Amino acid sequence: MPEAQDTCSVKTTCPYCGVGCGVIATKDTGNNVTIKGDSKHPANLGRLCSKGSALGETVDLDNRLLTPVVDNQQVSWDEALNTVAQRFKTTIEQHGPESVAFYVSGQLLTEDYYVANKLMKGFIGTANIDTNSRLCMSSAVAGHKRAFGTDTVGPCYEDLEQADAIAIIGSNFAWCHPVLYQRIEAARKKNKTRVIVIDPRRTHSCDSADLHLAIKPGTDGILFNGLLSFLMKNDCLDKCFIDQHTEGFEQAIDMAMSSASDIDMVAHRCDLNVKDVTEFYTLFANTEKFISFFSMGINQSSSGVDKVNAIINTHLATGRIGRPGMGAFSITGQPNAMGGREVGGLASTLAAHMDFTDADISRVQRFWNSPLIASKEGLKAVDLFHNVREGKIKALWIMATNPAVSIPNAGAVDEAMKKCDFVVVSDCTRQTDTTRYADVLLPAQAWGEKSGTVTNSERRISRQRSFLPAAGDAMPDWWIICKVAERMGFKDGFGFSSEAAIFREHAALSGFENEGQRDFDISGLADIDDVEYELLPPMQWPINRDNPKGTQRLLQNGRFYTMSGKARFVPVQPRLPVETTGVRFPLVLNTGRVRDQWHTMTRTAKSQRLSRHIREPFVQCHPKTARAHGLVHGQLTHIESKWGSVLVRTDITERQRKGELFIPLHWNDQYSARARVDAVVNPHVDPISGQPEFKHTPVMAKPVLHSWFGFMLSRKEYKLDCTYWTKLREADNWRYEFSDSEAHDLAWFKKHLLNGRDYEWVEFTDEINEVNRYLWFDESGLQGCVFTAAEYEKLPSREWLSTQFTEFELPWKHRVRMLAGENDSNKTDCGEVICSCFNVGKKTILEFIRNSTSANVEEIGEQLRAGTNCGSCRPELKCLIKEA
Ligand code: SF4
Numbered sequence: 001m002p003e004a005q006d007t008c009s010v011k012t013t014c015p016y017c018g019v020g021c022g023v024i025a026t027k028d029t030g031n032n033v034t035i036k037g038d039s040k041h042p043a044n045l046g047r048l049c050s051k052g053s054a055l056g057e058t059v060d061l062d063n064r065l066l067t068p069v070v071d072n073q074q075v076s077w078d079e080a081l082n083t084v085a086q087r088f089k090t091t092i093e094q095h096g097p098e099s100v101a102f103y104v105s106g107q108l109l110t111e112d113y114y115v116a117n118k119l120m121k122g123f124i125g126t127a128n129i130d131t132n133s134r135l136c137m138s139s140a141v142a143g144h145k146r147a148f149g150t151d152t153v154g155p156c157y158e159d160l161e162q163a164d165a166i167a168i169i170g171s172n173f174a175w176c177h178p179v180l181y182q183r184i185e186a187a188r189k190k191n192k193t194r195v196i197v198i199d200p201r202r203t204h205s206c207d208s209a210d211l212h213l214a215i216k217p218g219t220d221g222i223l224f225n226g227l228l229s230f231l232m233k234n235d236c237l238d239k240c241f242i243d244q245h246t247e248g249f250e251q252a253i254d255m256a257m258s259s260a261s262d263i264d265m266v267a268h269r270c271d272l273n274v275k276d277v278t279e280f281y282t283l284f285a286n287t288e289k290f291i292s293f294f295s296m297g298i299n300q301s302s303s304g305v306d307k308v309n310a311i312i313n314t315h316l317a318t319g320r321i322g323r324p325g326m327g328a329f330s331i332t333g334q335p336n337a338m339g340g341r342e343v344g345g346l347a348s349t350l351a352a353h354m355d356f357t358d359a360d361i362s363r364v365q366r367f368w369n370s371p372l373i374a375s376k377e378g379l380k381a382v383d384l385f386h387n388v389r390e391g392k393i394k395a396l397w398i399m400a401t402n403p404a405v406s407i408p409n410a411g412a413v414d415e416a417m418k419k420c421d422f423v424v425v426s427d428c429t430r431q432t433d434t435t436r437y438a439d440v441l442l443p444a445q446a447w448g449e450k451s452g453t454v455t456n457s458e459r460r461i462s463r464q465r466s467f468l469p470a471a472g473d474a475m476p477d478w479w480i481i482c483k484v485a486e487r488m489g490f491k492d493g494f495g496f497s498s499e500a501a502i503f504r505e506h507a508a509l510s511g512f513e514n515e516g517q518r519d520f521d522i523s524g525l526a527d528i529d530d531v532e533y534e535l536l537p538p539m540q541w542p543i544n545r546d547n548p549k550g551t552q553r554l555l556q557n558g559r560f561y562t563m564s565g566k567a568r569f570v571p572v573q574p575r576l577p578v579e580t581t582g583v584r585f586p587l588v589l590n591t592g593r594v595r596d597q598w599h600t601m602t603r604t605a606k607s608q609r610l611s612r613h614i615r616e617p618f619v620q621c622h623p624k625t626a627r628a629h630g631l632v633h634g635q636l637t638h639i640e641s642k643w644g645s646v647l648v649r650t651d652i653t654e655r656q657r658k659g660e661l662f663i664p665l666h667w668n669d670q671y672s673a674r675a676r677v678d679a680v681v682n683p684h685v686d687p688i689s690g691q692p693e694f695k696h697t698p699v700m701a702k703p704v705l706h707s708w709f710g711f712m713l714s715r716k717e718y719k720l721d722c723t724y725w726t727k728l729r730e731a732d733n734w735r736y737e738f739s740d741s742e743a744h745d746l747a748w749f750k751k752h753l754l755n756g757r758d759y760e761w762v763e764f765t766d767e768i769n770e771v772n773r774y775l776w777f778d779e780s781g782l783q784g785c786v787f788t789a790a791e792y793e794k795l796p797s798r799e800w801l802s803t804q805f806t807e808f809e810l811p812w813k814h815r816v817r818m819l820a821g822e823n824d825s826n827k828t829d830c831g832e833v834i835c836s837c838f839n840v841g842k843k844t845i846l847e848f849i850r851n852s853t854s855a856n857v858e859e860i861g862e863q864l865r866a867g868t869n870c871g872s873c874r875p876e877l878k879c880l881i882k883e884a
Pocket of ligand 1: 049
């Protein structure tokens with residue numbers, strides 16, 4: 001085959017997380033995409049994590065939605081758009097604007113977000129548009145607004161490198177924001193930065209930290225009130241800053257002193273030891289350049305907003321804000337959560353960081369020249385779906401997200417969508433847990449095809465540029481929204497010809513009647529032409545007349561966006577989680593991400609190397625918890641709460657606190673039988689932000705003792721009807737793990753797998769050991785194999801068997817070896833893949849470490865290459881060295 005030539009290299013942005021790394025995507029004539037980090041992009045300076053590095057493996061058309069669909073029939077764009085516009089119009093005419101809603105996503109580009117918000121708030125006239133970013137950082141937004149008068153993220157990534165100490169609070173940033181982790185680790189070598197991790201779990205972020213506070217879930221407010229009291233008692237306040245630039249200190253300190261004045265009491269209530277709490281407080285008190293970096297562990301709580309303010313209070317009290325290397329720094333989960341905040345994608349904000357005040361409503365309506373405008377906040381995500389279930393929302397449009405998996409009490413979300421009169425889903429993915437409820441499916445362009453802007457966690461706006469042709473009939477989200485708006489009779493407000501035109505209007509709105517009262521101002525970009533938009537370099541807002549090249553750091557001059565211009569201390573009365581454990585539900589469930597999966601796996605599960613890091617959904621628990629509840633490592637556990645249940649593999653580890661469990665959020669009905677963890681999670685929300693309490697659900701756990709286990713490797717994808725199954729993609733085949741309470745025989749598999757076709761079957765049965773093995777072939781050769789056993793341990797290694805799928809032809813000798821499950825000498829089984837870039841497994845690494853006298857991460861890299869590309873596995877390598 002002739003070698004494919006480079007046809008184009010395009011600078012764009014990674015679509016996975018709020019770090020917002022710049023990538024260079026290169027497509028060859030065979031449409032193969034290679035990805036590398038953009039060394040000129042200030043967010044990552046060339047670095048990428050494992051997910052970003054594998055982006056090229058996720059752009060295929062498998063499971064892509066390629067045409068519009070109405071009532072399960074493929075239709076033209078015209079018909080689909082008319083159907084959506086007509087049904088929304090009729091619903092509004094009959095039931096009023098409050099009877100419709102949009103549920104959008106931090107995956108949308110800013111331009112998509114802008115027109116969705118404009119249509120709902122400015123033309124339909126209700127604020128019933130909320131975003132899945134509600135689930136990840138709305139508590140930070142509300143906390144910022146209470147303290148600063150506006151949703152301002154002051155610090156930048158460089159501050160993480162300039163700090164002398166960083167507290168990582170409620171974040172496994174080594175896995176969730178790996179490039180920032182790498183930046184901090186690199187800076188630590190030079191600056192000796194001290195790192196404290198505050199997290200109930202001992203995650204990989206803790207492995208290189210100087211101090212880990214394994215805090216009792218939900219008690220962060222007590223810990224930070226305790227810090228404020230400590231600063232007061234030890235005379236470590238910046239009284240000048242407090243007097244000149246803040247208000248409300250007296251009330252805040254009174255509350256802190258009354259709730260957490262004594263370190264012994266704080267340590268007791270947070271279940272920490274006094275020495276560690278004292279060390280943290282002393283370090284904060286003595287370190288001017290201190291960053292408090294916080295994420296989901298703080299935000300996803302029924303008291304998330306208060307926790308955010310408890311953290312900010314400590315920075316206001318010490319004047320450590322707005323200067324290099326210091327501040328309270330909220331990191332977002334999604335790539336464009338910040339862009340959503342800018343346009344007003346949250347039901348609780350209007351647009352361009354304006355709120356539902358009379359002045360802002362009038363200003364936005366005049367700017368949009370809109371017929372009517374929402375006059376009050378709309379329904380926040382959990383409430384929104386509750387109203388759908390109650391029948392109050394009758395038409396719902398879901399854009400670029402998967403609420404059937406990601407919203408707590410997900411069973412109720414299923415029910416809501418089932419009941420809803422009219423559900424539209426615009427997405428690039430055909431089959432998700434949510435698309436199954438859609439009356440209309442609208443094919444949206446995917447990453448690589450679409451063009452626009454995103455904003456990362458340090459306010460940096462970057463271009464996402466297209467480098468692939470649109471798949472099938474897929475169109476940009478902004479185009480779909482504008483076409484529906486036109487058909488609803490709003491032609492004047494939505495006649496945009498390009499994403500650049502939308503961006504210019506968005507930029508102009510940010511500067512409209514803004515004489516410095518509003519932080520979000522990118523009016524300096526309101527007049528850029530299409531070429532300038534195309535070439536727009538990454539820039540941090542505000543970008544205006546005074547700051548034409550952007551602004552690295554905000555809140556620098558001690559001036560805030562409140563009426564008085566002063567920052568506000570917020571008195572925090574610590575509140576514990578709403579749901580408490582008891583006899584029926586004695587354990588606390590926490591949820592979160594794993595290193596190599598993203599959101600609900602719709603993209604990352606396409607990459608076989610990402611799927612090999614963690615292959616099955618799991619529950620982690622402490623050995624003592626496991627003993628108390630009869631759980632066995634590697635066996636299945638049934639977890640149940642008031643709201644639902646899951647069935648997952650058990651992972652016993654001392655990284656968990658006793659009595660607490662952790663399950664990853666990614667798995668769903670497309671990849672497993674019953675591992676959709678948000679079916680279990682409680683739907684309680686913070687009363688101000690509406691952000692759900694994903695980190696604290698009381699549950700029970702019990703072992704599930706199956707008597708039949710197996711795995712299947714097959715070229716085709718199947719749906720297995722077993723009590724437990726999971727699937728993942730490998731290089732040349734799908735891999736399934738399954739088990740059940742009773743055995744299934746060959747006839748059962750034939751029924752599931754034949755699909756009207758006849759195959760040649762080769763079988764082997766060992767009745768004494770209750771082991772069955774089947775291979776099946778068609779005229780082109782090997783199609784699959786199934787191995788079952790009465791004991792899980794009697795199943796052979798899947799690694800070597802997978803390698804047999806590289807060839808279709810399989811001589812008899814090899815067939816016999818396959819049936820025997822022979823893998824020569826076990827050498828091909830490298831175990832769980834730790835380094836996704838070079839496919840280096842745990843067993844290989846452990847063997848190398850044990851045979852070396854002084855193994856360190858660098859030596860592992862030199863000899864095995866592990867950790868030498870994206871670096872995402874370096875925390876795990878350190879951990880394996882300790883383990884070995
Ligand atoms: Fe993408 Fe990883 Fe960068 Fe996040 S840290 S933007 S996932 S490359």
